[in-house]
Amino acid sequence: MTEVSPPHEIAHLARVELFSPKPAETVEFFTKFLGMYISHQEGQSVYLRGYEDPYQWSLKVTEAAQAGMGHAALRASSAEALERRAKSLSADTSAEGRWHEDEFGYGKNYRYLSPDGHVLDLVWEAEHYQAPAELQSKILTRASKKPLQGIPVKRIDHLNLMSSDVTAVKESFQRHLGFRTTERVVDGDVEIGAWMSSNILGHEVATMKDMTGGHGKLHHVAFFYGNAQHNIDAAEMFRDYDIPIEAGPDTHGITQGQFLYVFEPGGNRIELFGEPGYLHLQPDLETKTWLMSDIDTGLAIGGAKLPWETYFTYGTPNPLSVEEHQKEFSTFGPAAQAAEEAIPDPIEESSAVANAPTDERIESVLESVDN
Amino acid sequence: MTEVSPPHEIAHLARVELFSPKPAETVEFFTKFLGMYISHQEGQSVYLRGYEDPYQWSLKVTEAAQAGMGHAALRASSAEALERRAKSLSADTSAEGRWHEDEFGYGKNYRYLSPDGHVLDLVWEAEHYQAPAELQSKILTRASKKPLQGIPVKRIDHLNLMSSDVTAVKESFQRHLGFRTTERVVDGDVEIGAWMSSNILGHEVATMKDMTGGHGKLHHVAFFYGNAQHNIDAAEMFRDYDIPIEAGPDTHGITQGQFLYVFEPGGNRIELFGEPGYLHLQPDLETKTWLMSDIDTGLAIGGAKLPWETYFTYGTPNPLSVEEHQKEFSTFGPAAQAAEEAIPDPIEESSAVANAPTDERIESVLESVDN
């Protein structure tokens, strides 16, 4: 039985750091297309924020040899909550962390590793962004004017972590941070996905099984639009300006979140999030469990197909580029075959998955070729 | 200095009871146009729910001589939170209440009066709705299938109470229920509106000054669509099926909520709520204060005009029907004149208000007629 922390200790996802081997192009992606403001530059890092992000930055792009998540930070609900959460983590030898004050615009952070190795910070002190006069909005809840560039995102939304052990990661968020699990996907007895939140959102952190056996990778970071049309507009923009679209716009049954997945030039998967999905207002919500028999609707309410060769197998960091990975995993090399064995049959056979090499398909190809 | 309760003690607005002198037509309004399901009938009351409302009902329509709000109920975050909130209220002689178990599908309720006389319940025990097989949705977070009738609302969203003393009502919610005030409107030193929440929503309860000097009236109950197009579709439906539209679709600057206001046949104002507006994720939010100089944007981001003769003066119960009130207040009878004196000049002069009898207008009419 998992011990669970009190709820509401964590307020929300405040920021994420992305590594990029092409930092200039990654920054251009977020500014030119997604209308994010640059609020700071320092060393090999550029700090950005959406026009409704409340703090100095929600995204830090740092030059690195490989794509991936540098770290992500959750903001506690109070200074005391931060101390309590750090204490809880410290008592867990596997999660022991350290305090640092290395992030611009934020005070002291407690840094630790998820059970799968993802770098996570907890923080309380956060400097609120104050717009200069020319960027002040007439709308008082808006931290800065909506820019006139690209299809601007409002703010950071959520994080999806690939994990070798979904249950371990989920339990760490529950036990130490007081998250509740709103939805999960099981393949028989094995959890292969979990969506978690510390407020009424369907998820601020999710974790999905790394079918390729990797550890501590990033599946995606999501930024918030709040409506369906902006996802449609963004898809058209990405298409015409050569940003590869992986899937969407469509809506996941899981969370009811509207998705559009693309790869930023550095190789990280970015989600644009349309309508916010189901809000869990009731305090005694029961975790919804998706069985493999429901997985079609869970993956997509419309007709979208999530590509087997990337969506279920690609995270960052990754030894291959998106294109190389895609090729490798669509042509059944050794890595692809390992994944093929690991991915549950119902996912491979789901009508919401494209290009999965199901056994039936392999066999029938053989037969048709034999004739 | 106002003493404030801990946050998160109240989870959300669970239900509201509307009185109607035309109950059959009121129920038809919610079922035929807004696709609500009838879940129960008892005595002079019909119980309804939207397809994503989690409990047995979120709306009870009760036959009565006049329109108005029978009561509204907030659900506590736990049984203990309910006890703590009841205790806090009991200690306040003006808010002393009583326990009752009179509401179908809910357990014991603590009933008390707001400082202005609105009937409010707090409740913890709430029976979760279980859909019969034919109404079960493939989307696991959806309590029942989206119906095929009208333009269906998902769930109850928020409540707006007209008050003779906005500050008193606001402070009661803060002190006893731990609500935070996300936004407010002031006319000089006087608060004339406050928007409050116990979670990240911009408001689950708001209160606006009753300019006509009334007490304890309902301004409106809002039901949630979650997107802009449904507000547009609903406006067209209401137009063609003879439901009077007061204002919208447009977006308030206050809360960034998309609104459409109509009057149900019984006379209560109902809001259809498009996109959910700004979500207050940051735990240390500062209340945003709208001054009279900003009131245009606060009232409407687009070009909508809120009618002086209803929006700022009409609540339920009301001695007049909507049509009679509208006529009375557009023709400067004694009641209208009282309101005219009470409503701040900047609201009357706002380009987001229609038909207000500003001094300038009155004078110029006189002049032009004299010539």
Add this chain to the structure above:
Amino acid sequence: MTEVSPPHEIAHLARVELFSPKPAETVEFFTKFLGMYISHQEGQSVYLRGYEDPYQWSLKVTEAAQAGMGHAALRASSAEALERRAKSLSADTSAEGRWHEDEFGYGKNYRYLSPDGHVLDLVWEAEHYQAPAELQSKILTRASKKPLQGIPVKRIDHLNLMSSDVTAVKESFQRHLGFRTTERVVDGDVEIGAWMSSNILGHEVATMKDMTGGHGKLHHVAFFYGNAQHNIDAAEMFRDYDIPIEAGPDTHGITQGQFLYVFEPGGNRIELFGEPGYLHLQPDLETKTWLMSDIDTGLAIGGAKLPWETYFTYGTPNPLSVEEHQKEFSTFGPAAQAAEEAIPDPIEESSAVANAPTDERIESVLESVDN
């Protein structure tokens, strides 16, 4: 060189007759989900119209052993234009037709066969629908009130015919009916798709190559919503009410039309059409030719994947049900293999196509299995 008739002789697509082996369920599909009105019943046929269809009916559902298109009718721009078009067709021995007056609500029709065998009518006399008082809309251009049932379509939009010879069908519409070809797709020298119109719409009739070698089949009939959100709403409705979604919502690059493809219970593919796509206002438009190198964007602007085993191979009538066809064509039986050879490699390899058995895939499966 193809001789071309004067433009504007044909006004628009007026109606289509669908055959269904499950007529009651097909009618229920159009009434319950798409809010069409039944305007007449006669023999084995039910006649329906969308709320903005101007005539007595735009859709006739007729009981038949197999799904398919009974006929489609284009309305001429005048009585004289009808005579001229009939004369032009009569002069073409392969298209010779006959006059009949067999369609309820329409006068005399000239019936002929497309070069591929599709049954087509031309008609001038059409009875305008007059709504009874209770169905009259306040919006004067609206032939009847928008119903409160399902997600109602406004009207019929366009027709897509599968053809063994796309060029022949295209030239027949150009030569005899004065259609202009707005866009086409070529695979080297072979036209595999053409989109045609007699007004400023991107297409009222399209034809795509039947990769399975069939003749005279229907690919789909489209009904018009006019906005993107209704396609999203419809996808959710179809998902939850067990209507199979083939692809979408997304937007074709070709025509810029927003699509959602589903199969009605009788087996015919139905498109729900969101925003109307590009309007060809300029009178001297040049036909846009999509090369195989552009086909990804042509098929879908977003990330939608059109399934190889249905979208490129399934039309009606069909000896197999949708499910049987899907299985047959996903498992590389003889029929599937014939199609596999006929479909251009770039379409099979397009990232906008799901599950196509490309050579590379077949080979790599072999290799991976050999190891």
Add this chain to the structure above:
Amino acid sequence: MTEVSPPHEIAHLARVELFSPKPAETVEFFTKFLGMYISHQEGQSVYLRGYEDPYQWSLKVTEAAQAGMGHAALRASSAEALERRAKSLSADTSAEGRWHEDEFGYGKNYRYLSPDGHVLDLVWEAEHYQAPAELQSKILTRASKKPLQGIPVKRIDHLNLMSSDVTAVKESFQRHLGFRTTERVVDGDVEIGAWMSSNILGHEVATMKDMTGGHGKLHHVAFFYGNAQHNIDAAEMFRDYDIPIEAGPDTHGITQGQFLYVFEPGGNRIELFGEPGYLHLQPDLETKTWLMSDIDTGLAIGGAKLPWETYFTYGTPNPLSVEEHQKEFSTFGPAAQAAEEAIPDPIEESSAVANAPTDERIESVLESVDN
């Protein structure tokens, strides 16, 4: 009885020239906010196009002492149609015009005056815009990439002319250009508005009665978005960037067109046009006539209120600025009073009109002041 030209002789509205006393700000309005491309500069004029406008320009901004329409040009369907239309106009002494070749990117134009004095060109020769490589879109029907600036309009949509005699202007378009009148508004026997088209659009040219007795003014030019959300986005942008919003977003019953009206810095009224409204596909459409009893729905389907002091009285050129006019007409000066007498009572009393000084209102003010 009015003689009528053959239909389809005019293809569409190709371009408009706006005069502006603040040309730099006017150009900035169209480029910065509406994402129009500058395609040419010459003399005191700047030439612009939306990203789907097919020709070199659809909008020319020319410096002038007062706002207003320099001219508008309709493109004929062929060289012969242009000759025929010019001949028809020349035969009408009141409309006699002259040929000129003074417009960049277009060949010879036939310039004449509408019966009310609006300057109109007919043209056939139009240079199609060819995008440089970096602006070429993957979507073949798109003349150039959608820009990443502001909320970009696709193309010019329609023109609304204020006229002292609506019927005369309407008949000129019918008689000489073959337009059909899709809808009109009558006040008893007097036509006060007419919407006309030469294709299936609800209108490319409309004319409304100038209630202030003026001649040959521009009411507005409209640019096309094609969906509702962009109108909502644009309203928010205009609000936050200090562009005055007159009315909308909402939908007119007349044409079913979605509107948002703003004033560009030079003083001309600009409409942003959402969904395209009703398409008149049927060739024998009957003109729909709106009576004063229906005018509420005609003006707005939702709750929008069109301001009496601008919408029904302000056109360009205008001796007053928008702000001055608004003040003058809201304070019942002599000009306002003249308008007040000219505007039909049902319009003044419509719930879709804001601030009209109805007799009842004036009287009641007097009474209330007398007491």
